[in-house]
Amino acid sequence: MKPRSPVNSRCHPVLPWLVAASFAGTPALAADPPRGKNPSSGAQPGGQLVAQGVAYEHGEGVQRDTARAATLYCQAARLGNADGMHALGWMYANGRGMQRNDGYAAALFALAAAKGNVYAKQMLRFTGSGGGKLPDCMQNPESQVASGGSGGDWSIESHIRALSAERQQVARLVVEMAPTYQISPRFALAIAVTESALNPTAVSPKNAMGVMQLIPDTAARFNVRNPFDPKENIRGGLSYLRWLLAYFSGDVALAAAAYNAGEGNVDRYRGVPPFPETRAYVARILNFVQQSEHPFDSSVVAPSAIFRLIRAAAKKEDDS
The missing domain is CATH 1.25.40.10 (Tetratricopeptide repeat domain)
Known part of the structure; x- marks a missing residue:
């Protein structure tokens, strides 16, 4: 994103x-x-x-x-x-x-x-x-x-049952595909619901497309040729989430912030960027996921060069 x-x-x-x-x-x-x-x-x-x-x-x-x-x-x-x-x-x-x-x-x-x-x-x-x-x-x-x-x-099944038949189909696809990319179904569904309300044809004013709202650069980065194909779009979004979790060493808030605002902005601000939309976005994801840490595959990408600085600053704030 x-x-x-x-x-x-x-x-x-x-x-x-x-x-x-x-x-x-x-x-x-x-x-x-x-x-x-x-x-x-x-x-x-x-x-x-x-x-x-x-x-x-x-x-x-x-x-x-x-x-x-x-x-x-x-x-x-x-x-x-x-x-x-x-x-x-x-x-x-x-x-x-x-x-x-x-x-x-x-x-x-x-x-x-x-x-x-x-x-x-x-x-x-x-x-x-x-x-x-x-x-x-x-x-x-x-x-x-x-x-x-x-x-x-906010169980996954209770959330899915509240959706329309069309959205239920998309939601189940997200949940079924998530483990393949080492993403918890709950986290994956939180992102998909927040991004597009599970609408495969959604297009934002910034040209983010499909279920996981992939911008053209992100779609190309993860080899998504047809962003309006739900399965292909979800695959791209989950691949990006897996990359972000590795880059931020499993920190859910930072991964969610980066999905919304870009990992460059998270690095630049050394934490969740001060954009009102991004902060509300992160709060919504954390409220749904109910966990601050997520397992990650360290072989996907080296961690952010400033991740330790982000963690050190957070620890200092907690101790103060």
């Missing part, structure tokens, strides 16, 4: 559309809320995750994906971001991309209000504070937000 323009990096949280009626027992809020700057936002941790969530919720510069938006909001909420709590609560209140749950909405609004989100405070006039029960994703990173917070996990 190569660096992509950051998607919607400006944080502009969703605001609630207040209704002059009691919340309990009324239909879901039908209209999209207006936009604006939340006075509580400031420099909250997870702000870029919220911005990415807004982009995916409303299809701004990316394909609309409400489930992905909800997951990003919940990641931000777990970091203590009040805007993420408020945005996820609004999605539960409206049943957008998930089963409506007034209790979860109320609990999220209450939590966001306690952190100073003025719009969540306004919503509490209609919702009350609920029973205090938060959706599973707030405690369990593997929980599927789009399931309605009723449980579930």
Whole structure:
């Protein structure tokens, strides 16, 4: 892959559309809320995750994906971001991309209000504070937000079963081919889903193509002649992933960052590049994979010349 323009990096949280009626027992809020700057936002941790969530919720510069938006909001909420709590609560209140749950909405609004989100405070006039029960994703990173917070996990099979028949076929191809390239099926599927939503005909504005979103240089590098043939494209993407894992000595975050932004940028910045899209991309992959290290074949390529410097810097930060 190569660096992509950051998607919607400006944080502009969703605001609630207040209704002059009691919340309990009324239909879901039908209209999209207006936009604006939340006075509580400031420099909250997870702000870029919220911005990415807004982009995916409303299809701004990316394909609309409400489930992905909800997951990003919940990641931000777990970091203590009040805007993420408020945005996820609004999605539960409206049943957008998930089963409506007034209790979860109320609990999220209450939590966001306690952190100073003025719009969540306004919503509490209609919702009350609920029973205090938060959706599973707030405690369990593997929980599927789009399931309605009723449980579930990010297992490969449960994810595949939620797809359309056409996408299931592509997903199973990714999972079946991954071990041949010494890639865990979970990691391979995370990359494919994040890159193209398993669409064999996807083409990005940067001319990245197919399931694994190979740019022409990467396709040529791994001898992919027809990037729109799913099997050939997946083979190229898995070959690249195997190379990246060897180059970064099994570091999942760095391999994922390099797949998104190029290994040159990871070397240049001595870690995950400071591009909002890349950081959100890495967070999504790690959330799905749930491991920071991956086995690798050291015979594929010599490790990055600065990899030891990257590791040393990370260790120093952890020790401080």
